Amino acid sequence: MKPKYDIRNELRLYRVKAGDMTQQELADRVGATRQTIMSIEKGRYNPSVGLALRIAKVLGATIEELFQLEEEKGDRNG
Amino acid sequence: MARFLARFGWRPTRTTFVAGALIALGVVLTGVSWGFFFLVGLGMLGPGLLRELGWLKDQDEFQRQAARRAGYHAFLATGLLAFALMALLRTGEHGIKEPEPVVSLLLVVLWFTWVLSSLLAYWGPRRTARTILVTFGIFWLIFSAADSLHSLPMLFMQSLVAVPFFALAYVAGRWTRIAGVLLIASAAFFFYYFGLYEIFGSAPLAIGRGEVIVLFIGPLVASGVALLSGRGGNDDPGEREQGPSQ
Numbered sequence: 407m408k409p410k411y412d413i414r415n416e417l418r419l420y421r422v423k424a425g426d427m428t429q430q431e432l433a434d435r436v437g438a439t440r441q442t443i444m445s446i447e448k449g450r451y452n453p454s455v456g457l458a459l460r461i462a463k464v465l466g467a468t469i470e471e472l473f474q475l476e477e478e479k480g481d482r483n484g
Numbered sequence: 485m486a487r488f489l490a491r492f493g494w495r496p497t498r499t500t501f502v503a504g505a506l507i508a509l510g511v512v513l514t515g516v517s518w519g520f521f522f523l524v525g526l527g528m529l530g531p532g533l534l535r536e537l538g539w540l541k542d543q544d545e546f547q548r549q550a551a552r553r554a555g556y557h558a559f560l561a562t563g564l565l566a567f568a569l570m571a572l573l574r575t576g577e578h579g580i581k582e583p584e585p586v587v588s589l590l591l592v593v594l595w596f597t598w599v600l601s602s603l604l605a606y607w608g609p610r611r612t613a614r615t616i617l618v619t620f621g622i623f624w625l626i627f628s629a630a631d632s633l634h635s636l637p638m639l640f641m642q643s644l645v646a647v648p649f650f651a652l653a654y655v656a657g658r659w660t661r662i663a664g665v666l667l668i669a670s671a672a673f674f675f676y677y678f679g680l681y682e683i684f685g686s687a688p689l690a691i692g693r694g695e696v697i698v699l700f701i702g703p704l705v706a707s708g709v710a711l712l713s714g715r716g717g718n719d720d721p722g723e724r725e726q727g728p729s730q
Contacts, residue, residue, distance in 0.1 A: 457544075
């Protein structure tokens with residue numbers, strides 16, 4: 407059975423590192439809505455490569471630092 | 485107006501206002517001529533059409549994805565219903581004399597599925613369920629107020645009908661599973677209480693029965709199922725800013 411992966415993100419952590427930036431501020435700077443940022447943080451929405459790159463640039467991080475693949479729990483038999 | 489709505493976590497764009505005005509105008513003007521009903525269609529579908537043509541760029545990628553997904557859900561629901569109706573009409577004994585209730589039901593299902601799917605994608609099940617229930621409660625209040633303005637005790641008694649909706653909205657915000665079960669149970673109760681089971685009878689679409697089921701029972705069932713599906717944890721918390729957490 408193929409392993410399944412979730413995408414985990416560290417957006418909130420990097421918003422703190424970027425000077426307690428609010429979701430609305432981040433949204434304004436990357437050209438998205440606050441709802442979109444919130445949905446990404448909650449794992450309800452995976453952004454496009456373009457939006458992920460814009461977020462990474464604004465937060466001063468790399469894509470890999472912001473988004474990581476995480477193997478789903480209970481499905482580790484490969 | 486926009487600031488007032490933002491208090492409830494809703495920030496409609498200029499496009500939403502224009503589309504809403506077109507829909508309201510269309511509905512009002514049907515009193516003059518039903519030809520104006522086309523304005524309702526323009527209000528509902530016009531913005532999406534302009535976005536697909538690339539002439540209106542007011543949504544970000546998450547909103548576009550939610551709208552497209554909702555459109556697909558509406559296509560599936562309406563398509564399935566159209567096939568079911570075709571099968572029913574072709575069997576001969578169906579009790580449907582006019583085409584109008586059929587078209588009307590298709591439009592209602594199209595609109596309802598699109599709106600519900602959009603709300604669920606955008607807000608998540610918990611907030612969608614709460615919003616639907618509060619809206620129901622407000623409609624009941626308006627309805628009872630209009631019906632019994634002449635008598636204060638009667639107005640009070642009639643308004644009590646709205647209380648279960650507000651109570652369910654409160655429960656949906658705290659205990660999602662319990663609210664889910666209560667919503668489905670109340671849908672079953674109303675389905676029986678209002679005699680809506682007659683949709684399976686000899687005149688299935690008489691007296692707007694199909695529309696009532698979609699617009700009244702539909703939201704209760706859909707919210708209940710969404711809450712029970714266990715996706716309630718990923719909800720939009722509303723207007724409250726999500727503070728960064730370490």
